[in-house]
Amino acid sequence: MIRGVDVRLAACESCELVLNMRDVEPDASAVCPRCHAPVRFRKRNARTQVIALLVAALALYFPANVLTIMYTDQFPERRADTILSGVKFLWERGSWELAVIVFAASILVPILKLGALGFLVVSATRRSAWRPRARTKLYRALEVIGHWSMLDVFVVALLTAVVQLGQFARVAPGPAVLPFAGVVILTMLASASFDARAIWDRGMRE
Amino acid sequence: MRSIVAKGAPARPWLGATIASGGKVPAAEIVICSYCDTVHRRAEVPGRRTMRCVTCDSPLYRGNGDLSAMLAVTVTAVIAFIVANALPLLTLTSGSSQTRATLWRAIMASYDTDLPFVAIALTLTLIVAPAVELCLLLWVLVPLCLRTRPFAFLGTMGLLRTLRPWRMMEVFFLGVIVAVVKLSALATALPGWGMFGVAVMTFALAALSSFDQGALWRRAEQVAP
Numbered sequence: 048m049i050r051g052v053d054v055r056l057a058a059c060e061s062c063e064l065v066l067n068m069r070d071v072e073p074d075a076s077a078v079c080p081r082c083h084a085p086v087r088f089r090k091r092n093a094r095t096q097v098i099a100l101l102v103a104a105l106a107l108y109f110p111a112n113v114l115t116i117m118y119t120d121q122f123p124e125r126r127a128d129t130i131l132s133g134v135k136f137l138w139e140r141g142s143w144e145l146a147v148i149v150f151a152a153s154i155l156v157p158i159l160k161l162g163a164l165g166f167l168v169v170s171a172t173r174r175s176a177w178r179p180r181a182r183t184k185l186y187r188a189l190e191v192i193g194h195w196s197m198l199d200v201f202v203v204a205l206l207t208a209v210v211q212l213g214q215f216a217r218v219a220p221g222p223a224v225l226p227f228a229g230v231v232i233l234t235m236l237a238s239a240s241f242d243a244r245a246i247w248d249r250g251m252r253e
Numbered sequence: 254m255r256s257i258v259a260k261g262a263p264a265r266p267w268l269g270a271t272i273a274s275g276g277k278v279p280a281a282e283i284v285i286c287s288y289c290d291t292v293h294r295r296a297e298v299p300g301r302r303t304m305r306c307v308t309c310d311s312p313l314y315r316g317n318g319d320l321s322a323m324l325a326v327t328v329t330a331v332i333a334f335i336v337a338n339a340l341p342l343l344t345l346t347s348g349s350s351q352t353r354a355t356l357w358r359a360i361m362a363s364y365d366t367d368l369p370f371v372a373i374a375l376t377l378t379l380i381v382a383p384a385v386e387l388c389l390l391l392w393v394l395v396p397l398c399l400r401t402r403p404f405a406f407l408g409t410m411g412l413l414r415t416l417r418p419w420r421m422m423e424v425f426f427l428g429v430i431v432a433v434v435k436l437s438a439l440a441t442a443l444p445g446w447g448m449f450g451v452a453v454m455t456f457a458l459a460a461l462s463s464f465d466q467g468a469l470w471r472r473a474e475q476v477a478p
Contacts, residue, residue, distance in 0.1 A: 048308050050290040058285040061414055062470045063314075065283045081470065082407055121439055133435075142434050149431060183288050183309040194421055201421075201428030204371050206435060209354045211362035215347040216439045220371060239418065243288040247309070 050247070052088045059086045090242040097168050100237035105161055107226040107233065112154065115221030117203045129223065130154060130199055152198040153227075160189055160196075160234045167241060174249035182246050189238045196231040200224060284313050318468030323461065324394040330457035331387050337450030338380065343433055347440035355447060356380070379425060383454070386416050390461070397472045406473055417462070426455045 051057055055069045059079040066086050071077045076085040112130055119126040128136060130153045138146035163185055170182065203220050210218040284293045286306040298304055298316025306313050341353035356379060364372035389409050396403040403409060429448060436442040 049292045051285045051292055052290055054292060056280075056283065056285060056292060058287065060287070061411065063284075063467050064470070065280045065285060067280065081474070082410065084411070119439070136438075137431070137434065140434065140438060145431050145434055148427070179289070180309050183311060187288070187311060194419070195424055195427075197421055197424050198428055198431065201425050202431045202435065204375050205359070205428055205432040207368060207371050208359035208363040208375060209343065209345070209432065209436065210439065211366050211368075212354050212359060213345045213347055213350065213352045213440060215345075215350075219368070235418065243309075243311075244290045247289040 052244075057086050057088050059084055089244060090240065093240055093242040093245065094168055094172060096240040097164060097237050100233050100240060101161060101164055101168075104157075104230050104233035104237065107229045108157060108161070111157075111223050111227035111230050114223035114226070116199065116223040116227065117206065117221055118219045119216065120218070121216035127221065130227070133199070149198060149202075152195045156192055156196050157230050157234060160193065160238070163189055164234070164237055164241060167246070171245035171248075176249070179246050183243055186238070186241065186243050186246070193235045193238055194231070196234075197228070200228050200231070286311055286313055314467060315463065315465040317463065318465040318471075320394060320398055320468060320472060323464045323468075324391075324398050326457050326460050326464075327387060327390045327394055330454050330461065331391070333450045333453035333457055334383055334387060335450070337447050337454055340447040340450060341445035342429060342447040342451070343436070343445050344443045345436065345440045346443075353445065378421060382416065382419065383422065383458075386413065386420065389413050389416075393469060397469065397476070400472075400476050402473055402476050410469065420458060420462075422451070422458050423455045426451050 052073070055067065055071075056065055057068050057071075057077075058065050059082060061084040062079060062082040064079055064081045066077055066079065068077055068086070068088070073088055074091075076087040076091075078084075079086050114129065115127045116130050117128045117133065119128070126136075134146050134150045134153070137143075137149060167182060167186055170177065203218075203224055206218045207220055210216055282295045284295050284304075285291070286293065286309060288311040289306060289309040291306055291308040293304075293307070293313060295314070296304070298314070301315065301317045303315050304313045305311065338356055341355050342359075343354050345352040345354060356375075360372050360375050360380075363375075389412055393403050393406065393409050393413070429444070429451060433442045433444055
């Protein structure tokens with residue numbers, strides 16, 4: 048297999064135009080003649096950025112799960128739900144399918160994303176040769192599922208807004224909403240910063 | 254011109270062929286996998302298949318570069334967007350009172366009852382972001398289909414690229430379904446026609462991302478070299 052960096056070819060990230068980078072240093076960048084975006088062989092400072100974003104996301108993961116995400120107030124009952132107790136509530140109302148989806152999207156996916164991205168960064172840094180194809184697939188899966196974790200934020204915002212229309216109850220967002228949205232956005236940024244080509248830079252099999 | 258190896262091509266015709274080192278191929282015929290940096294030669298795509306990288310199996314490019322089809326899907330999404338916003342997402346019944354909740358009325362209600370943060374977040378993600386994206390797509394697609402170069406083409410394409418990862422319609426769609434179930438604890442909630450609009454828009458946006466985005470750039474180069 049021939050790799051772009053070996054034959055000094057690189058594709059523009061924004062318009063996919065392939066550039067001949069014969070005179071460009073490996074760490075330097077050229078300007079795309081078609082869309083004027085900078086073109087480089089690898090994303091700059093990818094590893095540092097991913098690690099920084101992962102640490103920030105991990106710090107927010109705990110308040111996001113421990114604090115209340117939604118207050119419900121319907122006389123005479125008053126509830127304060129965390130993400131987990133919201134899943135329990137859905138389960139008890141008999142829609143176990145949705146309970147499973149919300150549990151996966153809100154609790155499982157963020158922590159799996161943090162773990163998987165951490166694993167990808169560490170294995171790429173150590174130039175591991177272990178199943179690069181599978182690791183690339185894992186990375187693509189992370190890109191696809193990333194934004195599904197926003198589900199709970201939408202649900203809380205929608206419930207809050209819709210319930211204001213009727214006069215039968217009150218729903219208000221709790222303090223966990225912001226850290227939770229923060230976790231989702233930071234992990235999305237982290238997976239966008241990762242450069243999958245690092246998986247192949249030494250782990251390449253002929 | 255040196256030999257060009259088409260590894261795997263006969264056995265798996267949807268795989269891009271790999272060029273041999275030193276093979277002189279015009280840049281327009283080269284595709285580089287953005288996941289593993291393997292260099293491929295662009296081959297004819299059978300049907301609307303997705304061409305995949307021979308090394309890491311990631312999608313390289315798609316055969317579906319029909320700009321008028323892309324325009325048709327965009328117009329569908331615009332209509333669905335109007336339906337989703339104009340008609341009630343759900344109808345709430347509690348005792349004798351019935352409320353038809355359109356997205357906009359719900360947002361205004363949460364703005365009035367001192368929850369401006371929720372109102373602004375919902376407006377940005379569900380109304381402003383999709384509206385901007387659809388307008389930008391029309392802005393680019395209509396002139397390209399008429400074979401003229403769109404005004405401010407580079408900036409528009411850059412903005413579209415920035416917005417794409419933050420597209421969340423399908424998540425919102427599932428969110429409405431979960432909200433309906435949770436609401437059934439407080440009142441009787443039934444989905445309305447606005448939900449249908451959200452569903453169609455979800456599928457239209459998913460269809461849009463299955464088109465070959467490179468086709469836009471190639472057409473723009475043809476009409477204005």
